[in-house]
Amino acid sequence: MTQQLPPAPAGDPAPSRLSLAEKASLTSGAGDFVTTAVPSAGIPAVTLSDGPHGLRLPKEAGDGGQVDLHSAAPATCFPPAVALGSSWDPELARRVAGAIAAEAAAHGIRVVLGPGINIKRSPLCGRNFEYFSEDPLLTAELGGAVVRGLQEAGVGAALKHYAANNQETDRMRVSADVDERPLREIYLRAFERIVRRDRPWSVMSSYNAVNGVPVSENTRLLTDILRTEWGFDGIVMSDWGAVRDRVTALRAGLDLQMPGTGGRTDREVVAAVSAGDLDAAVLDTAVERLVRFARRAASAPPAGRTVAAEEHHRLAGQAADRCVVLLKNDAGLLPLDPARGTVAVIGELARTPRYQGAGSSQVTPTRLDTPLDRLRELSAGARVDFAPGYPLPGGTPQDAAAEALPEDALADEAVRLASASDTVVLFLGLPAQDESEGFDRDHIDLPGAQLRLLERVRSANPRVCVVLSNGGVVRTAPWHETVPAVVEGWLLGQAGGGALARVLFGAVNPSGKLAETIPLRLEDTPSFLSFPGEEGRVRYGEGVFVGYRGYDARRSEVAFPFGHGLSYTTFDYSGLRVTARGEGGAALTVALTVTNTGDREGREVVQIYSGGPAGSAVARPPRELRGFASVTLAPGESREVVVDLARDALAYYSPREAGWRVEGGVYRIEAGASSRDIRLSAEVTVAGDPSRLRLSGRNTLAEWLRHPVGGPLLMDRFARARPEGAGPGAMDDPVMRKFLAGMPLDVISEFPQSPVPPEGVAELTELVEAEGENRGQDA
Ligand code: BGC
Helix, strand or coil, X not given: CCCCCCCCCCXXXXXXXXXXXXXXXXXXXXXXXXXXXXXXXXXXXXXXXXXXXXXXXXXXXXXXXXXXXXXCEECCCCCCHHHHHHHCCHHHHHHXXXXXXXXXXXXXXXXXXXXXXXXXXXXXXXXXXXXXXXXXXXXXXXXXXXXXHHHHCCCEEEEEEECCCCXXXXXXXXXXXXCHHHHHHHHCXXXXXXXXXXXXXXXXXXXXXXXXXXXXXXXXXXHHHXXXXXXXXXXXXXXXXXXXXXXXXXXXXXXXXXXXXXXHHHHHHHHHHHCCCCCHHHHHHHHHHHHHHHHHHHCCCCCCCCCCHHHHHHHHHHHHHHHCEEEEEHHHCCCCCHHHCCEEEECHHHHCCCCCCECCCCCECCCCCCHHHHHHHHCCCCCEEEECCCCCCCCCCCCHHHHHCCHHHHHHHHHHHHHCCCEEEXXXXXXXXXXXXXXXXXXXXXXHHHHHHHHHHHHHCCCEEEEEECCCCCCCCCHHHHCCEEEECCCCCCCHHHHHHHHHHCCCCCCCCCCCCEECCHHHCCCHHHCCCECCEEECCCCCCCCHHHHHHCCCCEEEXXXXXXXXXXXXXXXXXXXXXXXXHCEEEEEEEEEECCCCCEEEEXXXXXXXXXXXXXXXXXXXXXXXXXXXXXXXXXXXEEEEECHHHHCEEECCCCEEECCCEEEEEEEEEECCEEEEEEEEXXXXXXXXXXXXXXXXXXXXXXXXXXXXXXXXXXXHHCCCCCCCCHHHCHHHHHHHHCXXXXXXXXXXXCCCCHHHHHXXXXXXXXXXXXXXXXX
């Protein structure tokens, strides 16, 4: 519990009265989930809790923060990030976070350890259920909304896991070897946006190393990028047990080691300062930040209020409604029609739902709705019969007798039920033991017993709707071709059973869209050949081509694309207008009209992608998500949807220029119902950023020629070097021109007939500088 202490005098952020030992003690935890207090200086302790989709409470709040993974006190289990990602609804994420904050505050918890905003590089990552998406923009919008929702309610966020923590295999040691462009454009992008815009109180540094340097000791990541470039003003805390060398970590910018080490590493800090190995100012800076953090936390709402458990359960259900993704619905199998007769609900997962993943994020729910109970409640008189169909390893079936039956007997019973029913709702999914923090999967298949059952049930009754429960993507090919309806239910939190029943019976019109691609095969995934690495290193060989960016670039077929999700109604898109705003016209306003062309109210998530520009200096994915908006429409209703794109939306990160850069040229702006259902597209010409590069002899002929000042100057030299009346020169021969294009100018200058002699290159370079602001496009 945060101690109720008088606030320390303002304007004394790093109290000079603190001893060296007290200062060192502040930079590590006092317990597993509590920071160190210095009561004599009015510095309170801060109690922390996982995170991210509900609280993992200590059994009794106030017990010093000791938490047992399996015995936490009840808290509302909201839909985990895998599901929330499919809502594409930042406002919903904000409300959910607000409710989590209210529960935190009631229990005296000042900081919630989340959101987790790592990118889903591979569907195999064991922790994908804790992350939102394979796309950085969607991740930033949802993760940022969670930060706002928590912090508006006075509870701090810990943005995690910074950075490039995209696998569980060897997570405590592995080095993610990532080139600068994918690092900036994919893996740091959401961190950057959220830090700049939403100002989280804290960032949690990840276990792994990046490009060989452990993140907790990585000055570039923790100080140069996070603080100097992005202006982060909170604290960096380590992931639990992520610090190897405490003094090096402090020096790199890590303020707080978690959990505490009983004073052992504090003594190392004291010794390093005393011996002159660690600058005392480094420790003071960390202490200043930690004191500011503790005071921020102390001003949070008072503990001891009651939690609105029922209200939060309802909110968890409403959130789950928005997360369900209708993948397929041929011949209108869904919504179920109660008038048609018996519905066979088959699958242990209908009765023993999976609703969250395992590990540090595991919440003990306040209650749990099962899909089977909720289907029975909503069936409006239709008969709902149940058969478990398969064993669920690691589950806790309510009917122990069923678990004892062999697989064949369970399947036989289910097939009999399927044949005797009008429609089958078949619950399939991953058993709990398949996915957790701490390890990755090595395949994406459903369990064999379930696939065998599916085959038999489908032969007995073709009217099958498959409902999936899974925290990481599962393979749906080829079986999804053989059933008329598929619902992706992810892990939906404690009220997810009701949401599935509402979608199946049509009380809720589904509007979730995939936040990650469902591939045809694991082998198709862009990271397949370099996941999870070997001998302590994982090379992010696919570069920026992560998720749909990679499938699109290779034009490979997928089972269900990023952004896909059906509704019980249909939408028409029309009238796309793209208007350039601001300097250079790279800030864009995209407007279009969406019409509900079906006969039910529905919500559509409109996705705006960009592609291009043609002739880009770097390899660009065919399309990248740049914005999105959702609209709820009554049957026949039309509404204008407007999405503003900031100037930096079109930028790529240039390692050579060490900065973001908008290239000039013609871009394609697309409006789609998914990344592969592009309904409208328009072209827009954008003026590029001036180049920050200086031309030199090491630039190629092509780069010189593209340069707005250097190009004409060089062409002039070529023209002047040719004798009057001479025939065509080297630059007039297309093959020769291409041949020379890739050569640096200082190499060309050595050729006997070069129009620019070696000593002329420097002179030319100076001329370019002098001629003005050296504002090239691609130099
Ligand atoms: C996880 C973090 C979590 C922390 C505290 C670590 O193992 O990686 O996400 O917040 O434990 O439970």
